[in-house]
Amino acid sequence: MQRILFNFYIAMEAVFANRLRALLTALGIIFGVAAVIAMLAIGYGAKQSILEQMKLIGTNNIAIKAFVPEEEEAASSSSTGNKSNKKPWSPGLTMEDVAAIERVIPNLEKTSPEMEISTSAIRAGKLQSLKCVGVTNAFFELNNLELSQGNFFSDWHIRNGRPVCIIGKSVQIKFFPEENPIGQTIKCGNTWLTIVGVMERRVASSKSLEQLGIRDYNSDIYLPVSTALLRFKNRAKITRADIGNQFNEGSNTNDNYHQLDRLVIRIKDSEYLQASSDVVARLLKRRHRELVDYEIQVPELLLQQQQKTQETFNFVLAVIAGISLLVGGIGIMNIMLASVLERIKEIGIRRSLGANKKDIIYQFLFEAVFISLIGGLIGVVLGVVSAKTIASYADIPTVVTAWSILLSFWCSSLSRFNFWNFPCSKSCKSRPDQSLAHRLRMDSISS
Amino acid sequence: MGPSGSGKSTLMNLLGCLDTPTSGKYFLSNIDVSLMPDDDLAKVRNEEIGFVFQSFNLLPRMSALENVSLPLVYSGITKSKRLAKARDVLAQVGLSDRAQHRPNELSGGQRQRVAIARALVNEPSIILADEPTGNLDTKTSNEIMQIFETIYDAGNTIILVTHEQDIAAHAHRLINMRDGVIASDIQNESIVRIQQ
Ligand SMILES: Nc1ncnc2c1ncn2[C@@H]1O[C@H](COP(=O)(O)OP(=O)(O)OP(=O)(O)O)[C@@H](O)[C@H]1O
Numbered sequence: 001m002q003r004i005l006f007n008f009y010i011a012m013e014a015v016f017a018n019r020l021r022a023l024l025t026a027l028g029i030i031f032g033v034a035a036v037i038a039m040l041a042i043g044y045g046a047k048q049s050i051l052e053q054m055k056l057i058g059t060n061n062i063a064i065k066a067f068v069p070e071e072e073e074a075a076s077s078s079s080t081g082n083k084s085n086k087k088p089w090s091p092g093l094t095m096e097d098v099a100a101i102e103r104v105i106p107n108l109e110k111t112s113p114e115m116e117i118s119t120s121a122i123r124a125g126k127l128q129s130l131k132c133v134g135v136t137n138a139f140f141e142l143n144n145l146e147l148s149q150g151n152f153f154s155d156w157h158i159r160n161g162r163p164v165c166i167i168g169k170s171v172q173i174k175f176f177p178e179e180n181p182i183g184q185t186i187k188c189g190n191t192w193l194t195i196v197g198v199m200e201r202r203v204a205s206s207k208s209l210e211q212l213g214i215r216d217y218n219s220d221i222y223l224p225v226s227t228a229l230l231r232f233k234n235r236a237k238i239t240r241a242d243i244g245n246q247f248n249e250g251s252n253t254n255d256n257y258h259q260l261d262r263l264v265i266r267i268k269d270s271e272y273l274q275a276s277s278d279v280v281a282r283l284l285k286r287r288h289r290e291l292v293d294y295e296i297q298v299p300e301l302l303l304q305q306q307q308k309t310q311e312t313f314n315f316v317l318a319v320i321a322g323i324s325l326l327v328g329g330i331g332i333m334n335i336m337l338a339s340v341l342e343r344i345k346e347i348g349i350r351r352s353l354g355a356n357k358k359d360i361i362y363q364f365l366f367e368a369v370f371i372s373l374i375g376g377l378i379g380v381v382l383g384v385v386s387a388k389t390i391a392s393y394a395d396i397p398t399v400v401t402a403w404s405i406l407l408s409f410w411c412s413s414l415s416r417f418n419f420w421n422f423p424c425s426k427s428c429k430s431r432p433d434q435s436l437a438h439r440l441r442m443d444s445i446s447s
Numbered sequence: 448m449g450p451s452g453s454g455k456s457t458l459m460n461l462l463g464c465l466d467t468p469t470s471g472k473y474f475l476s477n478i479d480v481s482l483m484p485d486d487d488l489a490k491v492r493n494e495e496i497g498f499v500f501q502s503f504n505l506l507p508r509m510s511a512l513e514n515v516s517l518p519l520v521y522s523g524i525t526k527s528k529r530l531a532k533a534r535d536v537l538a539q540v541g542l543s544d545r546a547q548h549r550p551n552e553l554s555g556g557q558r559q560r561v562a563i564a565r566a567l568v569n570e571p572s573i574i575l576a577d578e579p580t581g582n583l584d585t586k587t588s589n590e591i592m593q594i595f596e597t598i599y600d601a602g603n604t605i606i607l608v609t610h611e612q613d614i615a616a617h618a619h620r621l622i623n624m625r626d627g628v629i630a631s632d633i634q635n636e637s638i639v640r641i642q643q
């Protein structure tokens with residue numbers, strides 16, 4: 001034990017006597033470990049954010065988003081088409097489309113129509129402009145939204161278009177900081193709505209919300225879509241006021257003719273996701289008189305695509321990190337080999353004074369272990385710091401996991417061990433009477 | 448003694464258990480060491496044999512004292528005892544005041560004395576010296592030979608290789624080598640007679 005300690009001491013002495021060499025050796029390991037940790041952190045962070053988005057959108061969904069085609073587009077298509085300059089007329093995305101989809105798509109699980117009304121809510125002297133969204137109960141289910149208080153809409157509410165609503169958490173905090181909002185009324189636009197439920201807060205990074213085109217659910221007021229159509233504006237119906245507006249202002253300010261803004265469909269079997277979305281596309285095209293005033297997205301497929309690219313990316317990252325670690329290991333091997341050769345004389349002297357093979361091996365092992373351990377530690381620190389720096393500057397989510405640290409450490413020690421073993425076995429494992437004997441003989445020591 | 452290439456160093460290597468013979472046997476204190484495993488050979492080198500080289504072969508990073516105590520490390524002696532012993536032996540070769548100096552701060556003669564102290568520190572029965580005065584001037588050589596005389600008087604066997612007649616004149620037994628074999632092996636009559 002004493003002897004091992006002494007060998008350790010000798011090794012330390014050798015390291016500190018040759019600080020520059022030790023540092024150069026360690027650099028390979030430092031950067032190797034740092035690279036592995038940082039890259040794993042980036043890869044893992046990306047994976048996490050995709051999983052988070054997956055959870056947000058739910059599985060097996062097809063989203064249909066209505067939009068109003070550009071005026072010029074419509075104009076150009078009408079001029080090339082040998083028709084009158086009337087633009088093609090589409091009824092827009094309506095509840096009838098929903099019914100048609102429900103009839104046609106075989107393995108449909110749920111449909112969730114959404115209708116957005118930008119308005120403001122007033123209660124007890126507080127005013128907030130927000131969005132009232134007409135939905136059905138399926139909306140909450142598809143988006144994995146839970147209630148913290150109260151109930152979802154009842155069948156009766158929906159059938160009769162009752163003036164009830166479910167509010168987001170932020171709305172509750174704004175209007176009902178202390179009291180229980182259930183049963184209270186709030187005025188949205190010109191309609192008083194009775195609150196029947198409060199949603200659980202949904203935590204999601206604003207970035208992933210933006211990426212998925214999902215609103216911040218927390219600051220919305222939800223009401224049955226039937227209520228919205230009945231008591232708010234039904235854009236599918238042309239009223240006298242609309243006509244008046246059009247004449248008065250020439251170009252109509254609000255030309256959104258879609259009854260619904262969004263429609264989300266859930267399919268039972270993910271296998272038919274793409275096929276179903278194709279069917280929906282054809283159906284809507286026919287129903288909308290060949291005018292594509294909607295956009296069909298299958299977020300899951302998009303994400304899957306993204307995930308695949310991410311995986312390839314991760315693999316490449318891992319390979320690069322592995323190579324840098326390997327190069328670091330080769331660096332250690334190189335320097336250990338050089339130092340063994342350079343110190344053959346020292347080994348000879350020590351052997352002549354009674355050191356056995358083990359002593360020499362320990363001495364060089366400690367040297368290698370020490371360098372790579374210190375290098376590994378510095379590498380871990382550097383890796384974690386660079387992961388954090390990347391996260392804050394490049395806005396890439398990074399997650400440093402304990403196992404990535406362990407893995408890189410393990411890799412570095414493994415490479416160090418193998419690389420150390422080679423030069424050392426070259427000089428120490430041979431018996432004095434074998435290939436390297438001449439190095440241990442007196443005249444080579446004296447020369 | 449013998450011309451260059453006659454096998455003197457080779458013989459020393461064999462005697463010092465740094466090398467094992469291709470054929471033939473080597474008995475040291477009635478034990479056949481030619482077939483011993485490395486660990487045992489290391490032990491024999493440590494306990495029975497002290498080496499002195501032409502070019503001193505001290506470890507440059509260590510002080511004289513640490514260099515001298517090195518063989519004790521490999522025989523597993525605690526640090527305080529090691530240093531005490533090393534200091535004693537350094538005093539024997541007259542270098543107490545240079546204990547903390549590194550080899551490159553010492554003269555050739557001083558370095559060789561440190562090397563001798565290192566060879567002596569484990570109280571070996573045999574000292575092997577391969578041209579120990581080869582790098583030294585005549586005056587220092589004489590000082591070194593003086594130290595060897597003292598060691599011899601204390602009861603050690605000293606085997607010394609040299610090219611110089613006046614160094615060889617110190618020896619009690621003269622072996623001449625030629626082409627890898629012993630050419631002559633004679634008593635040094637003058638010294639033996641004086642002692643008688
Ligand atoms: N008995 C022997 N058997 C086999 N090889 C021998 C023998 N004697 C000498 N040799 C070979 O001769 C070569 C020179 O021997 P060695 O180095 O011992 O000479 P030396 O007497 O020490 O010379 P120098 O005076 O220059 O130091 C070595 O390569 C050694 O292998």
Ligand SMILES: [Mg+2]
Binds near residue numbers: 443455456457577
């Ligand atoms: Mg020789």
